Amino acid sequence: MRAIGIILAGGKSNHMGELSNKRAIAAMPMAGSYRSIDFVLSNMSNSHISKVGVFIQYNAKTLNEHLSSSKWWDFGRKQGGLYVFTPTITADNSFWYRGTADAIYQNLDFLKNSHEPYVIIASGDGIYKLDYNKVLEYHIAKKADITVVCKQLEIGEDAKRFGVVKENQDGRIIEFEEKPVVTEHNLVSAGIYVIRRRQLIDLIEKSALEERYDFVKDILIRYKNIKNIYAYQLESYWSNIATTNSYFKTNMDFLKKDVREFFLKQYPDIYSKVDDLPPAKYNLGSVVKNSLVSSGCIINGEVTDSILFKKVYVGNNCVIKNSIILNDVYIGDNSYIENCIVESRDTIRANTTHVGEGEVKIVVEKNERYVL
Structure with missing residues (x-):
């Protein structure tokens, strides 16, 4: 695929109580044998993205141990591979990641030293299956500057904890509100973005000069009327596990036959680190x-x-x-x-x-x- 992957996995959730005291959200156990980050890593691998950077920060020990070998997701290659980035004190910078845009900025060499024309950015706390090639095809067909993967929530689901999106008939995003207090819309951002690599570098460098550190607020929302930002709607299962209730519900969804078979039996597979343990x-x-x-x-x-x-x-x-x-x-x-x-x-x-x-x-x- 003509893209590199970036997984934003450094965040802490204040809505998970004691569950986030031990580990980052991306390291939360899922469906009996997986971690949350396994789903996005598997999507990257199944989409034939050969070079992936994982940006981690909060409670990184468990996540580091889980990512200690890239072979489980087929990233153990001579060209490409799986790269794990943590905040590093340098002569020019002594800060932790101050936001998602700042995390990318502090590792900008990863982008500059790559040659792929596009970047897939995804959060590590989403549970879904997606072929990123289809999103990239849509991105190119629309001649978009940025494409945001979105999900239509069911009536009654809480959209206020997400970025709420409104699109026109062509699919271009005309309104983008991050975690609104009140909203009538139920189309939300899934935290997955496609952007041209060179343009991402320019936007991140400009944000850093202006001391703006959040990718959603300082790039997507700020440029929504200037850049062509389009919505790609995800039709299959998607869930975000950043609260205790959503984490519980998402795990319990795997007790439903259709959800379980979608993730665990239908191609492509979800991969994870395998422990040598006897059967139950x-x-x-x-x-x-x-x-x-x-x-x-x-x-x-x-x-x-x-x-x-x-x-x-x-x-x-x-x-x-x-x-x-x-x-x-x-x-x-x-x-x-x-x-x-x-x-x-x-x-x-x-x-x-x-x-x-x-x-x-x-x-x-x-x-x-x-x-x-």
Whole structure:
């Protein structure tokens, strides 16, 4: 493909509570065996983008470990490859990334040293499948300066936490409002952009000179009446996981057969780092209904409408309903968990009850399971 990829994965969400204390949003576990960033990385690989830069900052340790080998997404190549960029103190700069545009500016050499004519920019917290070649074809056909991938939300979904877009009959964006207080529109930006590489360099350099650091506010919104900015509508599944409720709902969507088959069985595939773990073990007396159970799990109790990530132990007489249990959790005997997200590496003591009343409860046990 005639484009390089940039994945913006350095952000922190203030709407994920204790879940974002350990990791960046792009490193959030998804669908039992994946991380959020796996979906955009797989889209890049499946679109034959051979050179991808990942810009990380907040709580980067988990994400760095996950990206330690590029082979899982087929980026281990002589030409191209997967590049991970963190903020670096230099003689000219001593700042962390002050925004998405500033993250690109601090790594502008990555763009200048590339030769591909186009750039695909995507956030690391979107769950979707997309062939970026189709977006690029649309971008070229419209003679656009920037193309924004957009998604029409269903009636009742909260559009106010996104960039809300209004387009004319030709598809050109005429209004773009970032996280409005009130809106009547439900066409939102999916955080995916196509732009010519040379033009991106010029816009980023100009923004830096003016001390403007946000790609959406200081480039897309500022230039919407000057540049030809078009909307490309994504028709298939898309979700953003930047809040606790959206993270919970998106994971639970994988319990629906059509969503699960779309991502896990239909070509092209979603790739992730593979751990060498034994298959899940269901002991005598265990009951599992409509759930995703990952490798390394041992089940003794009852699991219903839930997602269990890797290496989860469920004790005798336990009941887990409508919950997400993250990696490496030990659940003691006779425990009851409903409508919860249990943080990774937790130990739930025997005879414990956790129930989310009305909204999802995040369970974080501050106990010392791993001691020297």
